[in-house]
Amino acid sequence: MNNNGISENSDDDRAYRFFSTASFKNLTVQIAFNSREKGIPTGAFDTPFNDPDARTLDTRSYLDVKYERALSAKTGLLARAYFDRYYYRGDYPYYSPYPTILLYREHSWGDWYGTEAKLTLKPGEKQTLTTGLEFRGNVKQRFRWQNVDPGPVDFDDQIRSEEGGLYVQDEVAVAKNLTLNLGVRRDQYETFGGNTNPRAAIIYRPAEQTTLKLLYGSAFRAPTVYELHYGSHANSDLDPEAISTYEIVLEQYTHGNLRLAGSAFLYRIADLVSVDTSTGLFENLDHVRAQGIELELEKRFKSGFRLRCSSSLQGARDAATDQPLTNSPSHLAKLNADLPIRGERLSAGVEVQYTSRRLTLAGDHAPGYAVANLTLLSRELAKGLEVSGSVYNLFDTRYADPGSEHHIQDTIEQDGRNFRLKLTWSF
Template structure:
């Protein structure tokens, strides 16, 4: 029987859930995990038409990661920054501050989670899931529009949630940390003898945040530009996941409130009323059925909601900026191996954005109140052809039609040669697109320093070429090398129109990125696990010949974990380096940081203890700021400590 959709995720979960700890997992399994995200069916890492990175629940525990952003920051070729409001992701030297991660497609259990106003992929404290509920994260580098459509531009992130089988019974979590941070979680997992499952979990997180200094706002009354108590953050999230036979249902919800200390968008400085509130809900119901021994079908219905409220303070008065989105849709997919040497996947998707309202008002007037519904439809076909026993051809194409920008077709080709039992070579080509979102198309405030709409925007496009080599040394070490070239056209940028002084989004830029990525991963019989990577990349604006902002030429990562005192404790050491990069007003030097986690896996029956230090050496790190800030660079968190207790009843 084949497995598609949620079935593919579940099959991998069962193998991992049988092992109680990282050290107990077979070495071969650690280095040859099946992945789902590259082709929408489970396949070996070596057969995927991409260089795929995988992080497991064991890694999340060993390194004490707190958010999806922490997880992604550990992966080859990726880097993050935070503007003290949202967290942003960059890949292969490309990350525009303030783009809300709309050039990445974020999946939860294989299903789209980008919301319908900004196409935001939420990865910080605004994300839908507590990381304790994640079984694994897969990142598929490169264009993925041939199977996923919009936003799969620079990569696809698939977050696979844990099952009740992995978290049986009741579990309680309490964590305390620096800056008054505290977390509480309660979870319950149930499974009957027939395989029906239920997992429900709720999390509450709060922190007072850091006291910050911004020299740009220094004054006679505040010579250091000091901000106290205005970096607070809190969220509440819920996950409900159930399945019975061929049916599945999942509901996820999060509400996050963040105080904004940076005076972004030329606000009054040091005003405690400046804040943003984001709430997102996703629900989907699925059905999968094996029509025969070689053919599976799956059907999914889904819906979502996103609410945003931002309070911005000008001349002592609060201006409310907000949006409301509601969407619904359906997907049908068939997978078959009926034809000799072929593995075929075909599907159709439809999403109706029934509400995309944006508004802005203050005490005196309404400046914006618009609603621009939209829709997208897609059809795709992918074929994995076994040309020879050692040679695979992966070919796919997808056509999408969007209500605002019309149709687009995107192919992908991958030739995968198993040159020897230990060596795999991949030659890859693909295209992808990112459609302009509702904010870029329609947002308009015709006041001094305001913004005007541009409904004539066209989709961004990328063409990508990549060569990947993977080599296994014995059974405990894997080497990966990748050479890539991306050509981006129609890049959407916000500029000031000299005719009226208003900001407007336009298709202006073309960018070329090329580089090399190297990674070594080792998992020993003694329970050690090492992953180290290095990226060298060059990004160039075709019009100016210069590198764009926030495009580091070098990235380096190290993650190492090993058991201590037998198998009772585990240590996790993480180090990351990002090279120099341009800002809007100058340049930042390279920066590195280290994190350390010690975990007592068997403190007593049912009890685990984790102690973590983030930015262990308290390095002063800053990241490039976007055009909405007076500051050219924004400080990142200093040293933070956290103590976490997990008790399973």
């Protein structure tokens, strides 16, 4: 029934991508198509473990047209229009009852278009004012699920919605070494109403190679159509999730192309959407507080060799219980080294990532781990051709990530050593 806990031939992953961009004077046109089909090897969502019929398919395509020009020495204009299309299919087999398999299939379609206009003004030499309008029309938000074998369509519904935004930002150099940046954005959604988010920054340069930044911002995540209307826990009265961020950053450049940076941050997150066990519905329940520090070093050598390393310590806790969050590491570190072998024509890159242990839903811990990746990149192998080869998890490190509430497993083992060959042709 569970194949002794071994998943075989069910972790396949196939993706296709197409991207094209063309520019003429002030006009830029982009076209893209992406598709990914992925097997589900974990028995998630109560599906049978090791069933190759459990899989998902995502596709997205879009057309984006942008026009940008300077109207005068002090005025710039950007106008943009786009159309996007998205499709999702999920196949989920279930025992009905064991050993009979019933295949349940979900479909989601999304079509939307949008426009944007942005005006940049320079009223004076020390001031830059930016304002803009955005509109998005969700012309199709359709969800369908059915029992494929046997059974007819069980649910099929479609809605439409609209949303828009207005923003303004003012950047003023109040002194030679002091810049203020103030902004505000107002968004209006047909589904839940409006949301206003300010942001501010003070940038102080006490010396030519030293910069101190004080940053504040707020943002939100709108509840999705699935959370509002279509999910088994749907609740049409949800409010958006909200976050407020506070950050202080110090950057120091020294002789010899060395950059040092340090920052401290505090994030307050409110109204996180989760399932209320008493009602069985999505509700705005959780509040989270996250704080930490980060250090970064970057060194560029005359030979072209570049070294970057960073380390961050953070803590994320539930504001109501003061308990640490699951799947939230307290320490992250990264090392990147880029080495030119034959100038820009051939180079090598090494990346090492460290993640500390993380709390699981069962109250245990997924052990910390470090993985290394290696990439060789060849530019201009032929005219317009770029070739890269990468080895991920170079030393075949065994590690696992915490599972979610949709998994039986408390931790899920991740990929060992794997490879990728990439060809990019520009014309």
